[in-house]
Amino acid sequence: xxxxxxxxxxxxxxxxxxxxxxxxxxxxxxxxxxxxxxxxxxxxxxxxxxxxxxxxxxxxxxxxxxxxxxxxxxxxxxxxxxxxxxxxxxxxxxxxxxxxxxxxxxxxxxxxx
Amino acid sequence: xxxxxxxxxxxxxxxxxxxxxxxxxxxxxxxxxxxxxxxxxxxxxxxxxxxxxxxxxxxxxxxxxxxxxxxxxxxxxxxxxxxxxxxxxxxxxxxxxxxxxxxxxxxxxxxxxxxxxxxxxxxxxxxxxxxxxxxxxxxxxxxxxxxxxxxxxxxxxxxxxxxxxxxxxxxxxxxxxxxxxxxxxxxxxxxxxxxxxxxxxxxxxxxxxxxxxxxxxxxxxxxxxxxxxxxxxxxxxxxxxxxxxxxxxxxxxxxxxxxxxxxxxxxxxxxxxxxxxxxxxxxxxxxxxxxxxxxxxxxxxxxxxxxxxxxxxxxxxxxxxxxxxxxxxxxxxxxxxxxxxxxxxxxxxxxxxxxxxxxxxxxxxxxxxxxxxxxxxxxxxxxxxxxxxx
Numbered sequence: 001x002x003x004x005x006x007x008x009x010x011x012x013x014x015x016x017x018x019x020x021x022x023x024x025x026x027x028x029x030x031x032x033x034x035x036x037x038x039x040x041x042x043x044x045x046x047x048x049x050x051x052x053x054x055x056x057x058x059x060x061x062x063x064x065x066x067x068x069x070x071x072x073x074x075x076x077x078x079x080x081x082x083x084x085x086x087x088x089x090x091x092x093x094x095x096x097x098x099x100x101x102x103x104x105x106x107x108x109x110x111x112x113x
Numbered sequence: 114x115x116x117x118x119x120x121x122x123x124x125x126x127x128x129x130x131x132x133x134x135x136x137x138x139x140x141x142x143x144x145x146x147x148x149x150x151x152x153x154x155x156x157x158x159x160x161x162x163x164x165x166x167x168x169x170x171x172x173x174x175x176x177x178x179x180x181x182x183x184x185x186x187x188x189x190x191x192x193x194x195x196x197x198x199x200x201x202x203x204x205x206x207x208x209x210x211x212x213x214x215x216x217x218x219x220x221x222x223x224x225x226x227x228x229x230x231x232x233x234x235x236x237x238x239x240x241x242x243x244x245x246x247x248x249x250x251x252x253x254x255x256x257x258x259x260x261x262x263x264x265x266x267x268x269x270x271x272x273x274x275x276x277x278x279x280x281x282x283x284x285x286x287x288x289x290x291x292x293x294x295x296x297x298x299x300x301x302x303x304x305x306x307x308x309x310x311x312x313x314x315x316x317x318x319x320x321x322x323x324x325x326x327x328x329x330x331x332x333x334x335x336x337x338x339x340x341x342x343x344x345x346x347x348x349x350x351x352x353x354x355x356x357x358x359x360x361x362x363x364x365x366x367x368x369x370x371x372x373x374x375x376x377x378x379x380x381x382x383x384x385x386x387x388x389x390x391x392x393x394x395x396x397x398x399x400x401x402x403x404x405x406x407x408x409x410x411x412x413x414x415x416x417x418x419x420x421x422x423x424x425x426x427x428x429x430x431x432x433x434x435x436x437x438x439x440x441x442x443x444x445x446x447x448x449x450x451x452x453x454x455x456x457x458x459x460x461x462x463x464x465x466x467x468x469x470x471x472x473x474x475x476x477x478x479x480x481x482x483x484x485x486x487x488x489x490x491x492x493x494x495x496x497x498x499x500x501x502x503x
Contacts, residue, residue, distance in 0.1 A: 004259075037230075055145070080260075080262075081222050081260040081261070081262040081264075082210070082212055082259045082260050082261045082262060083261075083262050083264075083266065085260075086212075101259075102259075103259045103260065105259050
């Protein structure tokens with residue numbers, strides 16, 4: 001099995017997501033497991049207004065890349081190959097936006113972190 | 114051969130190397146012992162053995178080798194000969210994976226499925242050899258890193274994936290056919306490669322009607338190819354082409370395919386395009402073409418494939434059925450739409466319609482706009498000739 005990051009780009013702010021979408025996010029690990037994959041990790045981000053960018057010494061109040069769809073969260077899945085990973089990523093509930101699937105070069109959770 | 118070797122190596126670069134080594138070994142072995150009964154099978158066996166040896170030596174690297182095949186599929190003892198058609202099909206689906214850019218899909222297909230050398234591919238697509246080599250390397254890296262599978266897609270995914278493959282083959286043929294810029298011998302080869310691929314796909318995917326549709330379409334194009342230009346290389350319009358020189362055998366083969374395909378179920382976009390091309394091929398002359406039927410087919414094509422290019426071609430058929438005025442209105446709508454900005458056939462079609470309506474001053478401006486958009490010598494000459502006739 002290979003690991004992929006599924007990055008969620010969504011125009012709707014997390015606070016405005018309808019409850020059924022939130023629930024679908026909650027069910028995602030189970031649905032992915034049903035299709036022979038596995039969710040290894042997941043992280044949800046606060047909205048971009050809370051982001052701070054650092055370029056060299058300069059600190060600015062903004063996300064690093066400003067786009068209409070903002071990176072709302074990332075989860076890491078295990079899948080057999082890209083076709084399997086794409087099929088699993090398609091299960092992600094999206095209101096207005098999409099996801100990007102990228103193979104992981106490495107993934108590590110440090111003990112005691 | 115490459116396709117069969119990839120199954121062993123799970124890595125495109127390693128497979129290419131093993132195949133090259135097999136050819137080198139063939140040179141010396143065949144010179145000494147004579148050519149074997151089945152040279153292809155001999156080469157494949159040697160290439161696979163060669164690949165296995167290299168892999169055994171590089172065990173530590175194995176964890177990093179991309180898994181280009183479905184789990185448990187690699188059996189190095191399996192006789193290579195029966196595996197070949199299936200392997201070629203898998204390789205086509207890998208090269209034409211939607212996760213790769215269209216440019217990469219077409220380049221990979223030529224390099225890995227057809228075995229065309231990188232400099233020749235670069236020449237055909239008018240890019241520097243280094244650019245094409247980098248494009249191929251990038252694509253192979255993505256196949257490895259993202260684990261694009263080396264497999265025929267599952268049933269429910271198959272039609273959409275077949276469509277990508279057919280689009281690549283069609284583009285390949287069109288590139289050889291239209292020669293966008295300058296004369297180029299390599300481009301002639303592209304049409305042949307595309308036809309071979311279309312035949313292979315039709316054979317290996319008998320249940321996919323669109324594979325038959327594409328083959329029929331390319332056969333009709335091929336039947337008319339020699340008459341697209343005059344002996345001096347000047348482009349001829351469909352109305353001016355010598356219909357007696359069209360290859361009747363190819364047209365008959367396309368017809369048989371089409372009848373069979375249309376009987377099997379509702380047509381897809383390649384089948385409808387083939388039906389339009391076949392109607393042109395059967396007509397005794399341009400004016401005696403069954404234009405009303407062609408217009409009906411264009412309506413169907415536009416429904417299946419709502420592309421502005423299709424809409425422009427439909428306007429040409431509309432002009433033949435209802436006259437140039439309603440057709441010009443359609444073309445002007447397309448012009449305002451903006452999606453065809455920079456597409457040289459829009460102003461040239463518009464110019465022709467304006468001329469037929471007696472609005473020559475406007476036609477001149479439209480021909481000049483078309484001229485500014487084409488880099489192809491034959492097309493430039495054609496447009497200049499139309500322009501001077503006004």
